[in-house]
Amino acid sequence: MQTYRAVHLIDRPQQEITADVFSIETATIPTPQDGEFLVKVTHLSLDPAMRGWMSSDENSYIPPVKLGEVMRASGLGEVVSSKHPDYPEGTKVLGMTGMQEYLISDGTGLNKIPAEIPAEAVLAVISLPGVTAYHGLYQVLQPKPGQTLVVTAAAGSVGSLVGQMAKNLGLRVVGVVGSEEKAQWITQELGFNAALNYHDQDFAEQLAAATPDGIDLFFENTGGVAQAPIFARMNAHGRIAVCGLIAEYNKDQPDPGPSWMNIIKRRLSIQGFTMPDHFDRFADYGQALGGMLMKGELKYRTHVIHGIENAPDAIKLLFSGDNKGKLIVEF
Ligand SMILES: NC(=O)c1ccc[n+]([C@@H]2O[C@H](COP(=O)([O-])OP(=O)(O)OC[C@H]3O[C@@H](n4cnc5c(N)ncnc54)[C@H](OP(=O)(O)O)[C@@H]3O)[C@@H](O)[C@H]2O)c1
Structure with a gap:
């Protein structure tokens, strides 16, 4: 039986993020049911907002991650097995995948991404x-x-x-x-x-x-x-x-x-x-950004970390300023 890893939030940081607030757990890769598909996450976006999501503050624009849950994160992945007619195998998807190597979805909260756009351009510019x-x-x-x-x-x-x-x-x-x-x-x-x-x-x-x-x-x-x-x-x-x-x-x-x-x-x-607050505008903004990128009007650089096991530690780079460009974890 094949397994995958997921990073769970098990404690809340007091100030700086420390390794002991996360636990990396292993589970069996699930099988999609009718209307579902299995996504293999290939890239995670690490964002400063994650620090806020780890706090207990209920009075923010988004609820905190509950203790024990998979840590919230946006990511990019590929459908590897599907029982959903609109998401055939090979479809690239972007959304709140969480810090995990696989997830089951019915498409809610995920956007399809054209396969020809490089993953780093998606995470650094279009998203x-x-x-x-x-x-x-x-x-x-x-x-x-x-x-x-x-x-x-x-x-x-x-x-x-x-x-x-x-x-x-x-x-x-x-x-x-x-x-x-x-x-x-x-x-x-x-x-x-x-x-x-x-x-x-x-x-x-x-x-x-x-x-x-x-x-x-x-x-x-x-x-x-x-x-x-x-x-x-x-x-x-x-x-x-x-x-x-x-x-x-x-x-x-x-x-x-x-x-x-x-x-x-x-x-x-x-x-x-x-x-x-502005999800309804993402498609329009994405089109405008894609156009600027194609015309060579926007340059970007990425700081890529490899392996889900290194993701928890990598978030700290955002706070020390040691990230040089969009911070990404590639699996
Ligand atoms: N409102 C929204 O919806 C929204 C969406 C996305 C991002 N954001 C916010 O936008 C900001 C930038 O996010 P990003 O994803 O683009 O991150 P980023 O700029 O790629 O990385 C964070 C950078 O912040 C700087 N920094 C860290 N601690 C600092 C400090 N104490 N004083 C001054 N600078 C410090 C560092 O650069 P230096 O080496 O230059 O210090 C670090 O590289 C964050 O505050 C994030 O929360 C808001």
């Missing part, structure tokens, strides 16, 4: 990072040519796409990153106007020099030390898209937020968003 970047930029920030945009976690999966799309629209784009290597990648390879390292003591001075006309649009992915200096340079009628606050995900208490006084004085619009 969550791309739709998040697209929605946050076009719908929330509503960019106009000539404006100055600052994006944090600028070399990451979401930030690198935001910056490239904004450049293609004719904006001045400044990216905030945590290393010299990432600064070089976004300026030399992706064409950002400037890159700043938030670890630098004189970050605020560097930001002022890189944004001589102030900041019109702020795509916030991190929170942390960069937030206040960026907020202080927002222009009148500036817009802020609050996409993520990864600097806070491992903390018990949130950092103090920006003063509301500047929101009045500068007449700022600040909007948080989460993509599960």
Whole structure:
């Protein structure tokens, strides 16, 4: 009897994720019944949001993973056995597969993916990072040519796409990153106007020099030390898209937020968003992103880890900044 492995959440992290909150368990590969099919998961997407799903917070946009359950994760897989007429063997599917090597599905929550699109392009651009970047930029920030945009976690999966799309629209784009290597990648390879390292003591001075006309649009992915200096340079009628606050995900208490006084004085619009609210737009966004990719307007890079047994540890790379590009586990 053939078996497969699955990563279960058995405890909740106190702050940073530790190995003992997961357990890798083995089970027998199930057989699909009528109306079902068996998916072999080939790639998992590791995302900062997973840290939130591991907490006990019931008051968020999505319920927490229950203790003992397979850890929630999105992934890409292939149908290897089917009793469902719409999902023949060989169909590629994308969705919330969970951190496991196989799953049985009736198609609920899974999207078919054209076989010719490389797995890494799907996970780095066409799926969550791309739709998040697209929605946050076009719908929330509503960019106009000539404006100055600052994006944090600028070399990451979401930030690198935001910056490239904004450049293609004719904006001045400044990216905030945590290393010299990432600064070089976004300026030399992706064409950002400037890159700043938030670890630098004189970050605020560097930001002022890189944004001589102030900041019109702020795509916030991190929170942390960069937030206040960026907020202080927002222009009148500036817009802020609050996409993520990864600097806070491992903390018990949130950092103090920006003063509301500047929101009045500068007449700022600040909007948080989460993509599960916008599933109905994923197909349209995916088409637009696919078009940009085909035209060579978007570059991406991936950081690939091999083997499900290494997935739990790999999530930590997102929090240390050691991932260089979209973090993926390949089975
Ligand atoms: N709202 C939504 O629906 C939605 C959807 C997807 C993602 N997100 C959010 O978008 C953000 C980026 O996600 P991603 O998938 O693109 O991840 P990512 O940028 O590929 O990886 C995370 C990066 O965050 C940076 N980082 C980690 N800890 C930090 C800290 N304390 N201070 C400053 N930067 C820190 C690191 O880059 P450096 O080396 O540059 O520090 C790290 O590489 C996350 O906050 C995520 O939760 C939101």
